[in-house]
Amino acid sequence: MISEAYSPQTRNTKTVKLQADLVVVGGGLSGVCAAITAARSGLKVVLIQDRPVLGGNASSEVRLWSLGATSHMGNNNRWSREGGLINEILLDNLKRNKEGNPLLFDTVLLEKVYEENNITLLLNTAVYEVEKGKDDQVKNVTAFCSQNSTTYIASAPLFCDASGDGIVAFMAGASFRMGAETKEEFDEGFAPNIEDYGNLLGHSLYFYTKDVGKPISYTPPSFAIKNAEELPRIKNFQLGDHGCKLWWVEHGGRLDTVHQSEDIKFELWKVVYGIWDYVKNSGKFPEAANLTLEWVGTIPGKRESRRFEGDFMLTQKDIVEQRDYYDAVSFGGWAMDLHPADGIYSEHNSCTQWHGKGVYSIPYRCYYSKNIENLFLAGRIISASHVAFGSSRVMLTCAHGAQAVGQAAVLCKEEGLLPKDIASKEHIAKLQLALNRNGQSIPRIALNDTDDLVAKANVEASSSLKFKGFSEADDWHPLKFGLAQMLPLKANETYSFEIEVDASEATSLELQLKSCSTPNHFTPDVVIDKKEVDLQKGKQKITFTTTKTQEQDHYSFFCLMKNEKVKVRLSDERITGLMTVENKINKAVSNYGRQDPPADINVDSFEFWTPERRPKGKNIALQMAKALPIFEPDNIKNGEVRPNANGNTNAWVAEIEDKNPTLHLKWDDKVNIKSIKLFFDCDYDHALETTLMGHPEDVIPFVVDNYTVKDASGKLLKEVKGNYQAINTIELDEAISTDALVFEFSKKERHIPVSLFKISAYN
Ligand SMILES: Cc1cc2nc3c(=O)[nH]c(=O)nc-3n(C[C@H](O)[C@H](O)[C@H](O)COP(=O)(O)OP(=O)(O)OC[C@H]3O[C@@H](n4cnc5c(N)ncnc54)[C@H](O)[C@@H]3O)c2cc1C
Numbered sequence: 097m098i099s100e101a102y103s104p105q106t107r108n109t110k111t112v113k114l115q116a117d118l119v120v121v122g123g124g125l126s127g128v129c130a131a132i133t134a135a136r137s138g139l140k141v142v143l144i145q146d147r148p149v150l151g152g153n154a155s156s157e158v159r160l161w162s163l164g165a166t167s168h169m170g171n172n173n174r175w176s177r178e179g180g181l182i183n184e185i186l187l188d189n190l191k192r193n194k195e196g197n198p199l200l201f202d203t204v205l206l207e208k209v210y211e212e213n214n215i216t217l218l219l220n221t222a223v224y225e226v227e228k229g230k231d232d233q234v235k236n237v238t239a240f241c242s243q244n245s246t247t248y249i250a251s252a253p254l255f256c257d258a259s260g261d262g263i264v265a266f267m268a269g270a271s272f273r274m275g276a277e278t279k280e281e282f283d284e285g286f287a288p289n290i291e292d293y294g295n296l297l298g299h300s301l302y303f304y305t306k307d308v309g310k311p312i313s314y315t316p317p318s319f320a321i322k323n324a325e326e327l328p329r330i331k332n333f334q335l336g337d338h339g340c341k342l343w344w345v346e347h348g349g350r351l352d353t354v355h356q357s358e359d360i361k362f363e364l365w366k367v368v369y370g371i372w373d374y375v376k377n378s379g380k381f382p383e384a385a386n387l388t389l390e391w392v393g394t395i396p397g398k399r400e401s402r403r404f405e406g407d408f409m410l411t412q413k414d415i416v417e418q419r420d421y422y423d424a425v426s427f428g429g430w431a432m433d434l435h436p437a438d439g440i441y442s443e444h445n446s447c448t449q450w451h452g453k454g455v456y457s458i459p460y461r462c463y464y465s466k467n468i469e470n471l472f473l474a475g476r477i478i479s480a481s482h483v484a485f486g487s488s489r490v491m492l493t494c495a496h497g498a499q500a501v502g503q504a505a506v507l508c509k510e511e512g513l514l515p516k517d518i519a520s521k522e523h524i525a526k527l528q529l530a531l532n533r534n535g536q537s538i539p540r541i542a543l544n545d546t547d548d549l550v551a552k553a554n555v556e557a558s559s560s561l562k563f564k565g566f567s568e569a570d571d572w573h574p575l576k577f578g579l580a581q582m583l584p585l586k587a588n589e590t591y592s593f594e595i596e597v598d599a600s601e602a603t604s605l606e607l608q609l610k611s612c613s614t615p616n617h618f619t620p621d622v623v624i625d626k627k628e629v630d631l632q633k634g635k636q637k638i639t640f641t642t643t644k645t646q647e648q649d650h651y652s653f654f655c656l657m658k659n660e661k662v663k664v665r666l667s668d669e670r671i672t673g674l675m676t677v678e679n680k681i682n683k684a685v686s687n688y689g690r691q692d693p694p695a696d697i698n699v700d701s702f703e704f705w706t707p708e709r710r711p712k713g714k715n716i717a718l719q720m721a722k723a724l725p726i727f728e729p730d731n732i733k734n735g736e737v738r739p740n741a742n743g744n745t746n747a748w749v750a751e752i753e754d755k756n757p758t759l760h761l762k763w764d765d766k767v768n769i770k771s772i773k774l775f776f777d778c779d780y781d782h783a784l785e786t787t788l789m790g791h792p793e794d795v796i797p798f799v800v801d802n803y804t805v806k807d808a809s810g811k812l813l814k815e816v817k818g819n820y821q822a823i824n825t826i827e828l829d830e831a832i833s834t835d836a837l838v839f840e841f842s843k844k845e846r847h848i849p850v851s852l853f854k855i856s857a858y859n
Pocket of ligand 1: 121122123124125126127144145146147151152153154160161162163164221222223224258259260261263298299300301340343396397398399474475476477489490491492494
């Protein structure tokens with residue numbers, strides 16, 4: 097029993113002091129990825145999250161689907177899903193939760209953090225105070241958990257603010273911005289007219305509905321708005337829309353999105369319950385009789401508040417021109433996506449999105465405060481202009497950048513450095529190497545890994561696919577839109593393609609070979625050659641032999657232009673690095689087949705050629721006159737782990753008929769090997785939304801599920817069954833000395849050959 101006598105003094109709550117190598121504040125996808133990345137390299141991390149679960153806007157409390165450069169597969173960013181830890185999380189989520197249940201995604205994140213012994217996780221714990229030490233450094237942060245009535249004081253040499261509003265950076269005195277820059281400041285044509293369009297993006301609140309199988313009535317709370325039918329946005333509402341589909345239920349862009357956040361939420365509750373009143377009681381939705389509200393958000397999704405200044409500020413031109421920087425550590429690829437500040441009450445379109453032609457690099461200098469010496473920035477608060485933030489704010493871009501932060505913290509600890517020091521050319525190379533070794537795929541930053549023993553090995557394969565075409569299936573695809581087969585083609589070479597088409601009447605079909613103006617993107621903005629072919633009614637084979645050639649090696653597009661009277665024969669075969677795209681529309685990401693921005697906003701005009709999700713999106717049953725040597729075994733040594741625009745699949749692919757696909761690595765002399773890493777094809781083109789949107793498979797069908805690794809004597813070193821991850825790391829109990837490694841792979845999918853991007857081996 098506890099019995100305490102009256103105290104004339106106030107009492108203090110329990111206080112716990114924590115010392116770490118890195119304190120991460122904010123447990124959204126950014127904070128989670130920064131914390132785990134650092135912890136996996138041995139740093140002691142305290143991760144402080146003010147809410148009961150991890151995930152921030154991606155959690156079951158808010159229910160946003162995480163997105164990034166793949167942009168729902170609605171833009172031209174091919175094979176652009178973010179790699180490394182966030183990809184591992186997405187593939188875990190896919191395996192258990194392909195239907196996109198937000199509650200299950202919570203558990204995937206919690207498990208990931210729980211499994212890291214180096215992380216002390218404080219949930220329901222809000223940071224509210226910052227103490228500064230010497231030289232403009234954060235000394236500690238103080239946080240309170242109302243659930244256990246405990247105050248925590250967390251100290252560390254390094255801090256990462258991933259809190260969305262930048263609670264630590266703000267209190268530490270870091271310079272920040274809130275609201276839009278003028279067009280002039282960074283020569284950003286897309287910078288909004290503040291009076292008309294507004295300064296800030298607002299909050300949104302989601303709801304879910306459910307059919308209970310019998311009529312159910314609804315009485316709204318007294319605070320619900322009574323005039324929902326007058327909302328300009330109400331025309332967006334479709335019965336059955338849940339969660340993310342309601343992103344336009346937005347408010348607060350003209351308010352202080354930090355300090356008036358609760359007011360904004362309350363206004364959104366009024367709107368949500370008012371919309372439901374309109375649906376249930378206006379008589380306009382008789383199909384809604386059996387529907388009830390199943391869930392309404394209690395925490396709004398917050399889009400924008402403070403952005404903090406680093407030594408570099410990402411701006412519109414970096415995105416539009418895909419500029420390269422020596423210190424690139426991450427990439428983005430979501431459209432520059434701004435919203436009218438009046439949100440649900442605005443007469444403007446709910447958003448204005450302009451895409452870049454390809455993914456853009458994000459420099460390391462965006463990820464630390466330029467004033468506070470030991471403070472990293474992660475998530476939506478990184479150093480970006482309002483326009484660039486419109487793109488960099490999406491959660492997979494945030495998470496990918498946060499991996500760079502976690503890894504930079506490791507370097508700081510190892511070498512006694514501060515975040516700013518890592519921006520030097522010497523240290524940045526080490527950071528890029530560490531990131532790329534884990535699949536970060538920083539655009540155009542090559543992996544020069546001198547420790548990787550595989551670089552010196554001779555690689556032989558049981559077979560390698562000499563691609564000459566796809567076999568025929570009894571599947572015919574109408575050319576409702578232009579359809580293109582993407583193929584990595586060489587400069588100065590001509591090609592010949594044969595396909596089978598079926599015309600409903602005599603017509604002509606235009607064929608084009610398109611390529612891209614730079615090796616930095618997959619936008620087919622250059623026509624290399626074209627031909628008009630006259631077709632008779634019925635099935636027939638046609639050929640297109642090019643006479644003109646492209647100037648550089650590149651992924652190119654063999655295009656069958658739109659003609660609704662024509663169908664083309666498809667194949668069931670799917671092969672790593674080869675895919676089809678269509679010149680079609682995806683309104684969800686403002687893709688109307690092409691984008692034609694106003695001339696004065698300095699954004700490119702171009703066509704969209706985008707893929708269909710499986711089971712659609714099949715390859716064209718084409719035959720080529722000469723084979724393409726694009727899947728050679730040496731590809732596994734070139735450091736790349738996904739296809740890139742410069743025309744390299746970067747993959748070894750076995751023949752489809754190879755019954756025992758095998759790779760032999762041979763060294764002239766014995767080498768000592770302690771760890772081995774394999775990089776499989778997890779289809780970086782497929783957008784892996786975490787919530788609401790389901791996916792066709794629980795395991796990406798290109799991933800090799802079963803394999804063995806043996807040494808030169810045939811001794812089994814490892815057998816893996818049921819793999820679904822992109823990266824497999826094999827740590828041997830003891831280092832072995834051998835002059836060969838043998839990898840034998842097997843797969844279940846009949847129409848998909850075994851493939852691999854990379855093997856690394858270290859002693
Ligand atoms: C309605 C809406 C639609 C959007 N659409 C998409 C989309 O479709 N896909 C997409 O990827 N992105 C989308 N975004 C953008 C994206 O959700 C945010 O930009 C993103 O969540 C930013 O990530 P973050 O880690 O910086 O912040 P958050 O996800 O907000 O995470 C920050 C975490 O820090 C915690 N925190 C805050 N203060 C404290 C404190 N004092 N102490 C401890 N913890 C604290 C918060 O509780 C939160 O969990 C959308 C945003 C909104 C609001």
